[in-house]
Amino acid sequence: MRRFRSHTLGVDEGEVPLFDDFEHSGPMWTERGVREVDVAVAFAEGFAEPPSVRVWLVMWDMASSTNSRVDLRAVDVSRDGFTIRFRTWDDSRIARARAAWQAIGPLRDDDDWEVD
Secondary structure, eight states: OOOOSOSOEEEEEEEEEEEETTTTTOHHHHOOSOEEEEEEEEOSSOBSSOOEEEEEEEEEEEOTTSOOOOEEEEESOOSSEEEEEEEEOTTOOEEEEEEEEEEEEEBOOTTOOOOO
16 A cells, blocks of 8 residues: 555546557557557656556447457656557457546645755
8 A cells, every 4th residue: 555644645536548549550459569659648747756556448439350459558657647558459459549547646845945
């Protein structure tokens, strides 16, 4: 379990389109093998330290003729943002996808100060 020292806890959340490869014959729809898309997300306000981030798919459009293979995760989490990484492989054909995310962590407090 992660414990936060601060009584000031922040929650930020949103949704972001990951790609729309069907409309433009992009690699997620037309190619085979390992394919990956990274989408940068900036928090509305910086956290005091990197928050705990969760991501999940809220919309996906995949071909029914192949297996649906997806690895979705938050990477490079910092105080100011993170990257959503969407990965697929083999013969999976994915037309489009959208992800939602939520970040929970301590916020900076007016009473906090740092000594150089």
